[in-house]
Amino acid sequence: MTSLKLKLLSVVAKAFAGAIGVARAVSCRAKDAVDHVWQKPAPTDRRSPCPMVNALANHGYLPRDGKGVSLARLITAFKDAINLAPAATLLVGFKSLQASTTRNPLTFNLDDLSKHGVIEHDGSLSRNDIHLGDNHSFAPEVWAAVAAHFADDDVISIETAARARKARLAAAPKMNPAFSITDEQLGFSSIETSLYLLVFGHGTEGDARTEWVRTLFEKERLPFDEGFKRPDKPLKVVDVLDLQKKVEEAA
Numbered sequence: 001m002t003s004l005k006l007k008l009l010s011v012v013a014k015a016f017a018g019a020i021g022v023a024r025a026v027s028c029r030a031k032d033a034v035d036h037v038w039q040k041p042a043p044t045d046r047r048s049p050c051p052m053v054n055a056l057a058n059h060g061y062l063p064r065d066g067k068g069v070s071l072a073r074l075i076t077a078f079k080d081a082i083n084l085a086p087a088a089t090l091l092v093g094f095k096s097l098q099a100s101t102t103r104n105p106l107t108f109n110l111d112d113l114s115k116h117g118v119i120e121h122d123g124s125l126s127r128n129d130i131h132l133g134d135n136h137s138f139a140p141e142v143w144a145a146v147a148a149h150f151a152d153d154d155v156i157s158i159e160t161a162a163r164a165r166k167a168r169l170a171a172a173p174k175m176n177p178a179f180s181i182t183d184e185q186l187g188f189s190s191i192e193t194s195l196y197l198l199v200f201g202h203g204t205e206g207d208a209r210t211e212w213v214r215t216l217f218e219k220e221r222l223p224f225d226e227g228f229k230r231p232d233k234p235l236k237v238v239d240v241l242d243l244q245k246k247v248e249e250a251a
Ligand code: HEM
Pocket: 048, 049, 050, 051, 052, 053, 074, 082, 084, 089, 090, 092, 093, 094, 096, 113, 114, 119, 120, 121, 122, 123, 124, 125, 126, 127, 192, 193, 195, 196, 199
């Protein structure tokens, strides 16, 4: 990503953050906070191919029905749940509206994110490719092959995460004759790995707690019960990009 793009992203993110601040001043903070107990989604609730977005909906940081999410709501949810800085949320999130089916160009439903080629791509760590039928549900056999790289280690290093991703990207075309992935999608894929390392690891050094990462993927739940705490300091876009570079270089 160029520095100009990064600056633009920061400006947009700050504008959103400002709007959220105003909204918060007039709304009741206690009401917003409701309660963030994890709940299994109802069959009619919309969910996405992203384990983190789904976890935020399952905890009520995003609408539990998965409908009508604005970028401002997305930013607030990520800030409240895991202290992700607005620009870092928009790094992937800015494309969400391109998949919108809500008839309101400013909102999207979580299942809109399954639209192939917007953010969703082939070679996911825990989902099958669209050509195989279902590109959004957790696929235990896909994930098992990825998670085998974590072995019994307590933490996932940058090298291990990079190896797991590389192996999955090498295995996917063997299962899917129609496999394809663009450079932009490869970028999303490495950002996705860097995001889980950042949220559950030590800054930009990796070493994400394996149990926490597995809880996110396998249960679509934030691992509070396993000891995870919302980071005190915001997780910044520069840290995501730093880790992304390390993931790409390690592979
Ligand atoms: C810290 C924040 C986030 C984390 C830790 C995270 C984590 C992940 C991970 C690990 C994947 C890969 C799943 C897989 O390959 O099986 C993924 C996929 C995805 N994420 Fe997120 N995500 C975050 C934020 C976002 C945001 C803000 C959006 C947009 C609203 C988003 C949308 C997606 C989509 C559409 C995919 C599917 C890509 C694919 O595998 O085809 N994510 N996310």
